[in-house]
Amino acid sequence: MADIGKPPSWDELAEWWRETFTRGADVEYEQQILPLAAELLTGRHLVLDLGTGEGQLARHLVRAAEGRRVVGIDPSARQLANARLASGGPVYARATGEALPFRDSCFDAVACCLVIEHATDADALIAEAARVLAAGGAFLLLVNHPVVQGPGSGLIDDKLLEERYWRIGPYLNESSSEEEVDPGVRIRFAHRPLSRYVNPACEAGLVLTRLEEPAPPFDFLTDSLDLELESAMPRLCAMRFERLADRQE
Numbered sequence: 001m002a003d004i005g006k007p008p009s010w011d012e013l014a015e016w017w018r019e020t021f022t023r024g025a026d027v028e029y030e031q032q033i034l035p036l037a038a039e040l041l042t043g044r045h046l047v048l049d050l051g052t053g054e055g056q057l058a059r060h061l062v063r064a065a066e067g068r069r070v071v072g073i074d075p076s077a078r079q080l081a082n083a084r085l086a087s088g089g090p091v092y093a094r095a096t097g098e099a100l101p102f103r104d105s106c107f108d109a110v111a112c113c114l115v116i117e118h119a120t121d122a123d124a125l126i127a128e129a130a131r132v133l134a135a136g137g138a139f140l141l142l143v144n145h146p147v148v149q150g151p152g153s154g155l156i157d158d159k160l161l162e163e164r165y166w167r168i169g170p171y172l173n174e175s176s177s178e179e180e181v182d183p184g185v186r187i188r189f190a191h192r193p194l195s196r197y198v199n200p201a202c203e204a205g206l207v208l209t210r211l212e213e214p215a216p217p218f219d220f221l222t223d224s225l226d227l228e229l230e231s232a233m234p235r236l237c238a239m240r241f242e243r244l245a246d247r248q249e
């Protein structure tokens with residue numbers, strides 16, 4: 001088998017990410033992810049964007065609410081350099097989600113958008129998000145929907161049997177795999193069942209207050225083989241947790 005080498009780091013992916021997914025380039029971000037995140041964080045003033053990347057969500061959250069302050073952190077220096085170039089209000093620091101450089105209980109909200117699938121220690125990241133939340137604060141976790149978008153899942157167009165259906169892969173098996181998301185662009189994703197996100201959050205003193213599984217935006221499905229089927233299969237899963245007021249400090 002040919003040696004395909006190590007997957008690129010987020011520093012190496014930064015230009016591709018900026019051109020392909022930010023500044024209006026991606027229908028799902030524009031029509032779904034950014035507005036949904038802003039809606040689910042209504043009323044939160046001091047927000048941490050954990051794994052901010054090029055900062056598009058951080059900027060959107062600043063624009064969406066007057067007086068809101070947003071801090072973005074990311075381990076990738078190149079992603080942060082692009083975020084700083086775009087400016088738009090947020091401030092940035094280099095850090096990982098598993099070891100946040102902030103004191104306890106200092107944010108009204110933590111947003112974590114399509115990041116935890118790339119983190120090696122999801123439990124530590126969730127515990128850190130909970131630690132930095134003030135009482136009543138919100139943790140918004142957005143993930144690729146693990147039930148219907150996990151490894152081995154997707155639309156099957158069976159020409160022999162003349163049927164189209166959605167296959168579900170081995171949902172309960174935690175795994176880490178590389179996917180070619182664009183020609184020549186490989187990214188490593190961790191797959192975890194939903195319980196592996198919800199239960200650590202509950203153990204960290206958070207409660208689930210909203211779960212959204214929106215249909216893909218219509219404009220995303222313009223080349224769909226089966227519009228009826230694909231519009232019934234969510235790509236995104238958004239979970240909003242809130243910190244109980246009586247956690248021991």
Ligand SMILES: C[S@@+](CC[C@H](N)C(=O)[O-])C[C@H]1O[C@@H](n2cnc3c(N)ncnc32)[C@H](O)[C@@H]1O
Nearest residue numbers: 010051052053076079096097113114115118119
């Ligand atoms: C798919 S991008 C999403 C960026 C941004 N959240 C957005 O939605 O536009 C994933 C980002 O997660 C960051 N990341 C990967 N592992 C991380 C970790 N352990 N803690 C924090 N961020 C991480 C990467 O550097 C990358 O910028």
